[in-house]
Every structure is written in structure tokens, then in C-alpha cells.
Amino acid sequence: xxxxxxxxxxxxxxxxxxARAVFAGIVAIVLFGxxxxxxxxxxxVKHDHYTTLSQANRIHLxxxxxxxxxxxxxxxxxxxxNFPTFQIHITxxxxxxxxxxxxxxxxxxxxxxxxxxxxxxxxxxxxxxxTVPLRFRLSDEEVARFALDRHLFPGVELVAxxxxxxxxxxxxxxxxxxxxxxDDQEQAALVDESNYEGTTHIGKTGIEKQYxxxxxxxxxxxxxxxxxxxxxxxxxxxxxxTPGVHLHLSLSANLQKIxxxxxxxxxxxxxxxxxxxxxxxxxxxxxxxxxxxxxNGIDADDYKAxxxxxxxxxxxxxxxxxxxxxxxxxxxxGLAALEYNMPEATGQxxxxxxxxxxxxxxxxxxxxxxxxxxxxxxxxxxxxxxxFFYDLANSMGIDRMSTFLGYFGFGTRTGLDIPNExxxxxxxxxxxxxxxxxxxxxxxTVVIGIGQGYLLVTPTQMASFTxxxxxxxxxxxxxxxxxxxxxxxxxxQQIEPHRLSDLPIKNPLNYNKIIEAMTHVVSxxxxxxxxxxxxxxxxxxxKTGTAQVFQIKQDEKYKESEVDExxxxxxxxxxxxxxxxxxxxxxxxxxxxxxxxxxxAPIARKLFDAYLTVQGQPAS
Amino acid sequence: MNIGEFTRFGSDAGRQDKVSLAVRLxxxxxxxxxxxxxxxxxxxxxxxxxxxSLDTIFRQLLRIGLAFGIMFVLAQIAPHHLKRWSVWxxxxxxxxxxxxEIIGDIGKGAQRWLELGPIRFQPSEIxxxxxxxxxxxxxxxxxxPPRFWRLIFAALLIAIPVGLIAKQPDLGTAVLVAIGGFLVxxxxxxxxxxxxxxxxxGVGGSWVAWHFLxxxxxxxxxxxxxxxxxxxxxxxxxxxxxxxIGSGGVYGKGWLNGTQSSLDFxxxxxxxxxxxxxxxxxxxxxxxxxxxxxxxxxxxxxxxASQGQDTFARLLAASLAVTFMVYVIINTGxxxxxLPVVGVPLPLVSYGGTSIVTLMAGFGILMSIQTHRKLLxx
Numbered sequence: 002x003x004x005x006x007x008x009x010x011x012x013x014x015x016x017x018x019x020a021r022a023v024f025a026g027i028v029a030i031v032l033f034g035x036x037x038x039x040x041x042x043x044x045x046v047k048h049d050h051y052t053t054l055s056q057a058n059r060i061h062l063x064x065x066x067x068x069x070x071x072x073x074x075x076x077x078x079x080x081x082x083n084f085p086t087f088q089i090h091i092t093x094x095x096x097x098x099x100x101x102x103x104x105x106x107x108x109x110x111x112x113x114x115x116x117x118x119x120x121x122x123x124x125x126x127x128x129x130x131x132t133v134p135l136r137f138r139l140s141d142e143e144v145a146r147f148a149l150d151r152h153l154f155p156g157v158e159l160v161a162x163x164x165x166x167x168x169x170x171x172x173x174x175x176x177x178x179x180x181x182x183x184d185d186q187e188q189a190a191l192v193d194e195s196n197y198e199g200t201t202h203i204g205k206t207g208i209e210k211q212y213x214x215x216x217x218x219x220x221x222x223x224x225x226x227x228x229x230x231x232x233x234x235x236x237x238x239x240x241x242x243t244p245g246v247h248l249h250l251s252l253s254a255n256l257q258k259i260x261x262x263x264x265x266x267x268x269x270x271x272x273x274x275x276x277x278x279x280x281x282x283x284x285x286x287x288x289x290x291x292x293x294x295x296x297n298g299i300d301a302d303d304y305k306a307x308x309x310x311x312x313x314x315x316x317x318x319x320x321x322x323x324x325x326x327x328x329x330x331x332x333x334x335g336l337a338a339l340e341y342n343m344p345e346a347t348g349q350x351x352x353x354x355x356x357x358x359x360x361x362x363x364x365x366x367x368x369x370x371x372x373x374x375x376x377x378x379x380x381x382x383x384x385x386x387x388x389f390f391y392d393l394a395n396s397m398g399i400d401r402m403s404t405f406l407g408y409f410g411f412g413t414r415t416g417l418d419i420p421n422e423x424x425x426x427x428x429x430x431x432x433x434x435x436x437x438x439x440x441x442x443x444x445x446t447v448v449i450g451i452g453q454g455y456l457l458v459t460p461t462q463m464a465s466f467t468x469x470x471x472x473x474x475x476x477x478x479x480x481x482x483x484x485x486x487x488x489x490x491x492x493x494q495q496i497e498p499h500r501l502s503d504l505p506i507k508n509p510l511n512y513n514k515i516i517e518a519m520t521h522v523v524s525x526x527x528x529x530x531x532x533x534x535x536x537x538x539x540x541x542x543x544k545t546g547t548a549q550v551f552q553i554k555q556d557e558k559y560k561e562s563e564v565d566e567x568x569x570x571x572x573x574x575x576x577x578x579x580x581x582x583x584x585x586x587x588x589x590x591x592x593x594x595x596x597x598x599x600x601x602a603p604i605a606r607k608l609f610d611a612y613l614t615v616q617g618q619p620a621s
Numbered sequence: 622m623n624i625g626e627f628t629r630f631g632s633d634a635g636r637q638d639k640v641s642l643a644v645r646l647x648x649x650x651x652x653x654x655x656x657x658x659x660x661x662x663x664x665x666x667x668x669x670x671x672x673x674s675l676d677t678i679f680r681q682l683l684r685i686g687l688a689f690g691i692m693f694v695l696a697q698i699a700p701h702h703l704k705r706w707s708v709w710x711x712x713x714x715x716x717x718x719x720x721x722e723i724i725g726d727i728g729k730g731a732q733r734w735l736e737l738g739p740i741r742f743q744p745s746e747i748x749x750x751x752x753x754x755x756x757x758x759x760x761x762x763x764x765x766p767p768r769f770w771r772l773i774f775a776a777l778l779i780a781i782p783v784g785l786i787a788k789q790p791d792l793g794t795a796v797l798v799a800i801g802g803f804l805v806x807x808x809x810x811x812x813x814x815x816x817x818x819x820x821x822x823g824v825g826g827s828w829v830a831w832h833f834l835x836x837x838x839x840x841x842x843x844x845x846x847x848x849x850x851x852x853x854x855x856x857x858x859x860x861x862x863x864x865x866i867g868s869g870g871v872y873g874k875g876w877l878n879g880t881q882s883s884l885d886f887x888x889x890x891x892x893x894x895x896x897x898x899x900x901x902x903x904x905x906x907x908x909x910x911x912x913x914x915x916x917x918x919x920x921x922x923x924x925x926a927s928q929g930q931d932t933f934a935r936l937l938a939a940s941l942a943v944t945f946m947v948y949v950i951i952n953t954g955x956x957x958x959x960l961p962v963v964g965v966p967l968p969l970v971s972y973g974g975t976s977i978v979t980l981m982a983g984f985g986i987l988m989s990i991q992t993h994r995k996l997l998x999x
Contacts (some may be wrong), residue, residue, distance in 0.1 A: 014810070018939070025807075029946045036912060044866060044869055044904060045870070050867065051866070058864065058884070059886070227884070228885045228886075229884060
């Protein structure tokens with residue numbers, strides 16, 4: 002009965018149920034309210050914060066690399082430019098059957114196994130929508146063939162990105178240098194890594210490396226909308242890159258060519274500069290190489306050929322070749338003798354074909370076996386008398402010689418704007434104690450008196466020192482780049498010549514004596530370079546020299562014809578013109594050329610004629 | 622007894638002539654309007670979140686049609702028939718769950734699906750309806766509030782299927798089924814004292830449960846507590862979802878302009894996280910309107926429950942109504958970062974198969990309850 006009553010107690014059941022239903026309704030409102038308040042927080046309070054996050058999600062900056070600045074010579078001849086080269090790129094997601102496509106492509110263009118291997122390697126690291134290069138530097142014929150069949154290759158593109166190109170090739174390879182793909186070390190060394198996003202190449206040698214910061218320019222970007230996979234949907238905004246600055250060199254491609262040709266089939270270096278500004282007119286190191294080979298990675302075979310060649314084409318003789326200066330050092334000692342008031346400078350010194358130190362039997366021979374007789378300073382330079390300078394060196398002493406040569410800059414880099422310049426070697430007693438842990442011997446001074454022994458110079462140094470001498474002690478730092486041109490505004494900014502303190506010479510008239518003696522070398526009846534004086538339209542000062550490659554034994558005769566080509570002496574010639582107002586100073590080194598007067602001096606003459614005269618007449 | 626009282630009691634009586642077609646078809650118009658609104662919202666936002674795929678829209682439309690069809694069929698069946706089927710449906714569901722468990726053991730992995738010819742089908746979905754039906758039937762046979770030993774038996778009726786579903790493992794559905802069952806107990810008049818005394822038991826139980834959770838389930842809870850610890854893994858969902866909602870602002874980015882969803886940053890943007898895609902494009906105002914529609918449906922269902930003529934109908938209707946609300950809250954709470962990511966779709970809006978059919982079957986039952994009332998004196 003009780004059970005039945007409770008079962009039928011609908012009123013109580015309904016009461017409980019309705020109370021619970023109302024409670025559930027209230028809970029529902031509270032919970033919905035919680036969600037709504039969360040939405041208020043997210044969509045109103047923190048709206049800006051989440052908008053920023055959402056933008057950061059979808060907008061990515063895609064770098065647009067700048068065009069690299071051009072490199073031009075003094076007349077505007079292009080030495081380095083950006084040139085479109087044709088490449089084949091493949092977008093994997095647009096290719097239905099990659100294997101088949103590659104096979105068919107090989108019938109149209111040349112596709113080697115190495116190309117496919119490199120392609121496959123890069124393919125693994127990139128996303129399906131990113132294009133991957135298959136071939137670089139397509140020939141015109143390949144381009145034409147592919148263009149015809151293009152419709153058969155969906156997903157395969159012919160693209161022509163700008164590639165660095167050096168139209169002068171070998172002629173300016175040692176000056177301009179080359180760019181190459183950025184390697185890990187260079188990547189790590191970048192000062193502003195973000196500026197190189199999108200840039201693939203960087204200056205590796207020469208001007209390209211030295212002026213990398215101005216040549217490169219500043220990266221631009223595209224604000225691109227991207228999806229969660231990083232695929233670009235559309236470009237929202239572009240900021241154009243700032244192209245790199247054009248470099249105008251003081252160098253003349255024409256003179257460079259003349260010097261290169263004049264060297265003929267000999268290896269060597271020719272450096273010419275303007276003594277008043279330090280501007281380098283010619284900087285030849287022969288042989289050169291084709292810098293274009295390096296731009297997109299050099300073939301192993303090509304590289305091996307360059308490295309193993311006995312001619313060492315990658316070696317920049319002009320700035321890295323360190324040679325004994327030979328007799329070209331003599332005018333510098335002559336100036337020292339005048340400056341130090343040495344008796345030899347004003348008196349006469351007997352030359353009997355050899356010199357010996359007091360109490361020593363060793364004979365230091367003159368190049369002229371029978372001797373020059375009584376010689377003064379002028380004749381000693383004109384005829385390149387060795388005995389005079391043996392004697393002078395012995396009385397001056399190594400430290401005074403060394404100090405005086407140091408004024409010019411012997412033993413230190415000239416500061417030319419090319420990377421890794423060498424500074425030669427200026428020996429002294431202190432140097433030998435420190436470097437060799439040995440005492441100095443008097444005989445070493447004697448040998449250095451004619452520019453042999455420890456003393457080493459580079460052709461660039463020698464050209465610079467010759468200019469200093471010709472310009473009466475005015476010291477200019479040699480440099481290749483003379484102005485920068487803004488490619489957007491064509492505004493040209495000159496680089497001021499860098500002048501160092503003048504030589505500390507007490508009597509400026511001393512320069513005249515040496516310069517006069519050097520003009521006698523070229524024009525004098527007994528000058529060692531008189532062979533080049535015919536029809537000379539200007540006054541030219543010079544000095545010949547030979548650098549010994551191989552030491553001949555005491556009392557043994559050096560016979561050029563009997564000595565192996567590679568062991569023959571290097572021929573030197575330094576010169577400047579016009580003597581009264583020098584506009585050009587040059588240093589010529591002909592490796593294994595033998596005598597300076599015959600092998601090296603004619604090259605200087607050709608260069609001077611080209612620079613100073615118009616068809617044999619003095620230029621205005 | 623005054624017949625006029627009964628006509629007032631049956632609220633729709635005054636409108637009977639105007640909507641006679643709806644009455645004859647056993648449709649509850651307010652509820653139907655609410656459900657159709659949700660279906661429309663679903664198609665609109667799906668078009669955007671699927672990347673304007675008409676194919677997706679078509680398939681969802683097909684599914685909605687099927688679900689509405691099932692709702693319509695169930696609405697025709699009087700509640701007392703449903704009551705008779707409750708026990709059999711419950712037992713049938715249990716058998717299928719055990720079958721899934723056995724197949725899962727053979728397949729050595731998580732198993733939720735059962736393949737019946739071309740139809741793939743989740744037995745746990747049946748339990749979403751079968752458990753509340755079973756309990757409503759059980760309590761309708763006895764005086765309320767229930768006695769203690771009956772509660773224990775009812776708890777067992779809930780625990781067996783929940784345990785089987787949790788073992789699949791499908792924690793989300795297990796929790797929902799448990800909630801559906803518990804709600805019947807709640808509406809049956811489970812005493813407040815008893816419920817409060819369950820709290821320390823629940824805390825202890827979750828501590829024990831923690832040790833039985835799979836690693837990925839624990840990870841979900843941990844990531845929920847601090848999503849930034851794992852920005853590319855499980856936290857990615859919550860981070861991208863809050864970015865989508867937050868960046869929508871008051872007015873939204875506009876239809877088809879949601880960058881988070883159209884650019885693939887928002888994961889599961891057509892299924893579990895569709896609310897984030899919606900809130901991104903339609904903003905706070907749009908989200909508020911959608912939530913209002915849900916609240917209206919819940920309110921309407923609770924009203925239908927309150928008008929129920931027997932215990933079975935009332936308990937079942939109220940349980941289904943609140944379960945529906947729990948769905949909405951769990952999904953929107955999860956998407957807005959209030960609750961852990963448990964993989965519950967937004968009811969009737971998310972793209973997906975079984976759950977929409979189950980839900981609409983539930984609404985069919987509710988309509989049946991509402992439209993099969995007889996004007997009987999007490």
C-alpha cells in the first residue's frame with residue numbers, strides 16, 4: 002500500500018523534477034556565460050594580441066637579394082657585370098612522373114649523372130612546391146631545343162637568373178677576383194646575416210672580396226602571405242632592394258692588355274700607377290685564369306688543371322710574388338748615400354770587376370768581369386756597377402740601409418685595396434736575431450747592396466717605391482678603386498687619394514741627382530736600358546735589375562743558354578715618366594727573363610707610349 | 622474537471638489550427654527552427670573552412686538529410702514504444718561493445734569502429750542514447766527519489782558501458798555517456814547530500830584514474846594546463862585556436878576571410894575546431910548568436926522535459942537536453958582553451974558522421990515526447 006502511494010505521488014516527483022530542471026537551466030546559463038566571458042576576453046580584451054599573432058602566422062618576409070654593383074675600369078669598360086644565364090629548374094609537385102620527365106629531358110638537353118645526383122640531393126631537402134635547379138649554364142642550342150619542346154615538360158622551367166660574369170676573363174682575373182657560393186665559414190663570418198638572406202654568392206678574391214660590403218647592396222623583401230606549410234599565397238607588399246654600388250677603378254683595361262701582350266709567352270708581373278694619386282693603372286700577373294669558371298662552382302678537372310699547372314695561374318705575382326729586387330734597388334741606396342753624406346756619393350770609387358771585404362778572400366763579382374774603372378754615383382746607377390754598391394753597402398752598414406729603405410715602405414704592405422697583399426722582407430740585424438737566431442755577417446750586407454740576399458719585394462711594392470722616388474718623396478697609398486657610383490642616382494663619390502707623410506729627406510735636390518741618373522739608364526750612351534730609348538717622346542727614368550733564382554758557385558760563369566729555363570734569372574725594370582713631372586711609374590718583372598734591359602724594359606716603353614703619347618707624340 | 626485547464630496546460634493548444642501540419646507530422650516547430658538554424662550555420666562555415674569545397678557541403682547536406690530523416694522517423698514513435706525498446710537497445714549496445722573489444726584485441730590496437738558491410742559504425746554512439754533510455758526506464762518502474770541499493774544498481778548500469786568505451790580507448794565518449802546516465806540519476810532526485818559526498822570520492826577516483834590513463838591522454842590534460850610548453854605538438858591546437866578566435870574580434874574577419882583557417886594554421890577546422898573558424902570569421906557577435914541558438918535549443922528541450930507526461934519521458938528528455946548542453950560547453954570550452962582537448966565535435970555544426978545521427982535521433986525522441994502527449998486528467 003505504501004509502495005503504491007509513493008508510486009502515485011506524482012506531485013512530489015514533479016516538484017523534485019521541476020526544481021532540478023530549473024537548476025539545470027541555471028547551470029546552463031552559467032556555463033554559457035562562462036564561454037561568453039571567455040570569448041569577451043579573447044575577442045575584445047586580447048584582440049590586438051591575437052591579431053598580431055595571426056599576422057605573424059600568415060605574413061612572412063621573403064628576401065629579395067640586391068643586384069651586385071658593377072666593376073668598371075677608368076674608361077668605363079665593364080670588368081664585372083651581372084648577366085642572365087639560362088638554367089633548368091624543376092618544381093616537383095607539378096611533375097607527375099619525375100623519373101620519366103628526367104629521362105625525356107635528357108634527350109633535349111645534356112643531363113649528366115652528376116646533375117641528377119645533385120638534383121636528387123637538393124630535392125630531399127626542399128618542399129614539393131619549391132623549385133630545384135637541375136642544370137646551370139645552358140648553351141644557346143640547348144635553350145632553343147628546350148624552348149621548342151617546353152609544352153611537353155610541365156613543371157620544368159627555363160629560368161635566367163643574374164649570374165656574375167667577367168667579360169675580360171683572364172685579363173683582370175687577379176684584380177677583380179671572383180664571387181662564389183657562400184660557404185659555411187663565410188656564412189658564420191657575416192656581420193649582418195639578415196642582409197645576405199637570399200644572396201647566394203659572395204666575393205671570394207680580389208676587388209670582389211675587398212669591396213664586398215659596398216658591392217653587395219642591401220636586401221629588399223616581399224611581405225608574402227603564406228599558409229601553415231610555408232607556401233606563398235600572394236605578395237602583400239614589396240620593399241625593393243638597394244642595389245650594390247658600382248666601382249670605378251683607376252685601372253685601364255687597355256693598358257692591362259698592352260702589358261699582358263707585351264709579356265708574350267713569359268710569366269711575370271707588370272704594375273703601373275700614377276705617383277701623384279697612387280691610382281693603379283695596370284696590375285698584371287701572368288698567367289691569369291678564367292674567373293667565370295668559379296662563379297657557379299668549378300669542375301674538379303678544371304680546378305685540378307689550374308692548381309697543378311707549373312705556371313701557377315692562381316698565384317698573383319704582382320701582390321704575392323716576393324723576389325729579391327736585384328739592381329733596381331741601387332737608386333734607393335744612391336739616395337741614401339746622398340742623404341747620409343757618404344764619401345761615395347760625391348767621390349769616385351774604383352771598380353776592378355770584384356769586391357772583397359778587408360781580411361777576406363771571398364770575391365764579390367761585378368756583372369762586368371773587367372770592371373767599370375773609376376765610377377761616380379751617376380755612372381754607378383747608369384751602368385749598374387755592382388762593386389760601387391758593394392763598397393757603399395759595406396760602409397753604410399745594414400741598419401742604416403734598412404732604416405732608409407723603411408722610409409719608402411720596404412718590408413710592409415703598401416695598403417693596396419686587394420686582399421692578402423704581401424709585404425716583402427726588409428732585413429736588419431734585429432730581424433735576423435729574432436727570426437733566425439743568428440748574428441749578422443758583413444758579407445750579407447754586401448750582397449744586399451746589390452739587391453740580392455734576404456731582401457724581398459713584390460712588384461706592387463717596387464712600383465709604389467719607384468713612384469715615391471719619381472715624385473720627390475711624396476708617398477701615396479696605391480689603390481685600384483677611385484670612385485663609387487650610386488646606381489640609382491648615378492651620383493659619383495670620389496675616393497680621396499690617401500697620402501702618407503713624405504720621405505724624411507733633408508735636401509730635396511738629392512732627388513734630382515738620382516732621377517737624372519735614372520734618365521741616363523734609358524737615354525745615356527752606356528745606360529743598361531738604352532735599347533728602348535729610340536724615338537722617345539718624353540723623358541724617362543728607369544733602372545734595370547736581375548734577381549737570381551739560383552746561386553752560382555764561386556768563380557763559376559753564369560751562362561744563360563746553359564741554365565735551365567726555370568732557373569734563369571728574373572728580369573726587373575722600374576721606370577717613370579715624364580721625369581720632370583711623373584705621371585706614371587712602373588715595375589716590370591719577367592720571370593726567368595734574364596736581363597732587365599732586354600726582357601723587361603721594352604714592356605715599360607710600350608706601356609708609357611700608350612699612356613703618355615698619341616701616335617708617338619706627347620699627349621696633352 | 623474543467624476542460625479549459627487542460628487546453629491551457631497543453632501550451633500549443635491555441636496554435637493547433639495554424640500549425641496543424643507540424644502537429645500531424647509530430648514536429649516541434651521551435652525546436653525544428655533551432656535545429657535548422659544550426660544546420661544552415663554548419664553549411665555556411667563548412668564552405669569556408671573546407672576551402673570552398675562544394676563536395677564537402679554536399680556530403681554534409683546528405684548527412685544532415687539522413688539525420689533529419691531519422692529524427693522524423695523517431696518522432697513518429699510514441700514514447701511508450703521507445704520505453705519498451707530501452708532494455709533491448711541497451712543489451713544490444715553492450716553486445717556490440719564487447720564485440721568491438723574482441724576485434725580490437727585481435728587487431729592489437731585502438732578499435733572503435735565496427736564494420737557492418739558498407740556501414741562503419743561506432744557502438745559507443747548507440748550507448749549515448751541507450752544508457753539514458755535504460756536508466757529512465759529503470760527509474761520509471763519505481764518510486765522516486767530512488768533508494769540506495771537501486772542507485773548502486775543504476776551506477777553499475779552506467780559503469781559497464783562506460784568502462785568498455787573508455788577501454789577502446791575513447792575517453793571523450795565515455796565521459797559523455799557517463800554524464801548522460803548520471804543526469805538521469807540527477808533528475809530522478811538523487812539527493813544533494815549524496816552528490817556532495819561523492820566529491821571526495823571523485824577526487825580520489827580521478828587520482829586513481831590518472832594512473833590508468835594512456836600517455837597521450839595524460840599529455841592532453843597536461844597540455845591543457847599549460848599549452849605553451851608544447852607549441853608544435855598537442856599545444857598547437859589550442860594556441861592556433863585561441864589565435865583564430867582572438868583575432869576575429871567583435872565583428873570577425875568576414876566570411877571566407879579567416880586567415881587562420883583558410884591558410885591551414887587551424888587544425889581540425891572543419892570538425893572539432895569549427896567553432897574557432899566560425900568565431901574568426903563572424904567574430905564575437907556571430908559567436909554570441911550561435912551560442913544563443915544553442916541555449917534556446919537547450920531551454921526548449923528542458924521545457925519539453927518539464928511537460929513530459931510520465932517519468933520515463935521526463936527523465937529521458939531532461940537527460941538528452943542537458944547532455945546536448947554538455948556537448949556544446951565541452952566543445953566551445955575546449956576550443957576557447959577553457960577545457961582540455963577531448964575530441965568532442967560541436968553538435969550539428971562540425972563536419973562528421975555518427976554523432977550528428979545520434980544527436981538527431983535524440984531530438985526525434987524529444988519531439989516524440991512533446992507531440993504524443995495526451996490530454997489526460999491526472
